[in-house]
Amino acid sequence: MRFAPFVGALSSRNYRLFFAGQIVSLVGTWMTQTASMWLVYHLSSSAFLLGLVGFANLAPIFVFAPFAGVLADRVNRHHLLLATQVAAMLQSVALAAFALSGTITVSHLLWLTLIQGFINAVDMPTRQALVVEFVERREHLGSAIALNSALFNLARLAGPALGGFVIAGFGAGVCYLIDAISFLAVIAALLAMRLRQRPRPEAKTHPWHELREGIRYTIGHTPIRSLIILVGAISAVGFSGSVLTPVFARDVFHGDARTLGWLMAASGFGALSGALYLATRRGVRGLGMVITIGGSLMGGGLIGFSLSTWLPLALGFLCLTGMGGVLLMASSNTLVQTLVEDDKRGRVMSFFAMAFTGTMPLGNLMMGALAGRFGAAVALMLGGVACLLVVFAFYRRIPRLRSAAAPTLARLEEAAAEVPVYQPPGQGGDRSQGRTPD
Numbered sequence: 001m002r003f004a005p006f007v008g009a010l011s012s013r014n015y016r017l018f019f020a021g022q023i024v025s026l027v028g029t030w031m032t033q034t035a036s037m038w039l040v041y042h043l044s045s046s047a048f049l050l051g052l053v054g055f056a057n058l059a060p061i062f063v064f065a066p067f068a069g070v071l072a073d074r075v076n077r078h079h080l081l082l083a084t085q086v087a088a089m090l091q092s093v094a095l096a097a098f099a100l101s102g103t104i105t106v107s108h109l110l111w112l113t114l115i116q117g118f119i120n121a122v123d124m125p126t127r128q129a130l131v132v133e134f135v136e137r138r139e140h141l142g143s144a145i146a147l148n149s150a151l152f153n154l155a156r157l158a159g160p161a162l163g164g165f166v167i168a169g170f171g172a173g174v175c176y177l178i179d180a181i182s183f184l185a186v187i188a189a190l191l192a193m194r195l196r197q198r199p200r201p202e203a204k205t206h207p208w209h210e211l212r213e214g215i216r217y218t219i220g221h222t223p224i225r226s227l228i229i230l231v232g233a234i235s236a237v238g239f240s241g242s243v244l245t246p247v248f249a250r251d252v253f254h255g256d257a258r259t260l261g262w263l264m265a266a267s268g269f270g271a272l273s274g275a276l277y278l279a280t281r282r283g284v285r286g287l288g289m290v291i292t293i294g295g296s297l298m299g300g301g302l303i304g305f306s307l308s309t310w311l312p313l314a315l316g317f318l319c320l321t322g323m324g325g326v327l328l329m330a331s332s333n334t335l336v337q338t339l340v341e342d343d344k345r346g347r348v349m350s351f352f353a354m355a356f357t358g359t360m361p362l363g364n365l366m367m368g369a370l371a372g373r374f375g376a377a378v379a380l381m382l383g384g385v386a387c388l389l390v391v392f393a394f395y396r397r398i399p400r401l402r403s404a405a406a407p408t409l410a411r412l413e414e415a416a417a418e419v420p421v422y423q424p425p426g427q428g429g430d431r432s433q434g435r436t437p438d
Helices: 004-011 013-044 047-074 077-100 106-134 138-170 172-192 207-220 222-237 239-252 257-279 287-307 311-339 342-374 376-414
Strands: none
Touching (some): 004 013, 013 047, 013 077, 013 138, 013 172, 013 257, 047 077, 047 106, 047 207, 047 342, 077 106, 077 172, 106 342, 138 172, 138 257, 207 222, 207 342, 222 239, 222 287, 222 311, 222 342, 239 257, 239 342, 239 376, 287 311, 287 376, 311 342, 311 376
């Protein structure tokens, strides 16, 4: 394995600060994610309410992320990111206060999760735009993206497991309190940074016109359109299945919050493995097959997990699910980033983020409704089958998409262009379920 792609960005002081702050904060974020999922199901025993809370967490991103992207281009991004971190810390403080006082209800969780969704809608595009400014040398951008991906999935591995033990030993309120304190690391890192002052760009056209132009370009570009549709479909029928994990932890495996933590950590371990593999790839040739393999692993893993009654076997299937999901999403992101024109990159990637994160709320509601009517196992199995069907349809289109993308790829190869490693939409502190991913 080549380790060089991972270390270049750490030579930049600002990125080292950002990375150190994220190590602390992301673990706290996943602890809160685990606590909220467990608490909703513990208080309500309702799979539908699990889906509803997941919907509240992600729906604002689908609606407001494009407008937040425009805002991030018009104001000081550093100050805006600081504001989102302070707001997210206050939201965690409120959750901790309700939980520690014993007065928390599903309504509290629902409304505070909705507030966090609005914060995420601003945080996501701002954070992604700032990563470029954190590295001092342009050639280290790929290293920064690889580190972000690995860090996110490492926290996804450690956070739920740690959260499960904290919930079992001290209660969900302590998880929320730890998360609130963890934001101080990010805020301190941002305050310690020394960023170059960038002149405020003057908008050449009205923001609405720029959005319409981006929509027309995305729809008219066949490979980009197909990849974004694939991402949206898989997000809705595959990634949303994670909202049912507490049902399996308690009702199938007869465990507690620690069991939920292990289940979520298994998926995180698989995702981390997939991210590390992609970080070693050079170029984009063959990513269509990686997408197909990843989607197949995800669909098969979901079906296997839905049928599992033995915990170690279920952990193995969730590992495959996490690995397949990252392989599919990462490869799709890299291909879109490669094919898009630079002057339209921000708008196209905002649509990619909407497809990944924005369709998940609908998927959460769908999974919750199916689980409430037919049971969680049937709902998850249907999600796995749908993943396989979607990926098969994409696989049949690969020759046509490869032909459409060939001129662009040929120009890149002639110019010896370097393709950066995947950076998931909503990663690096993004507090959404599908977080994916800065």
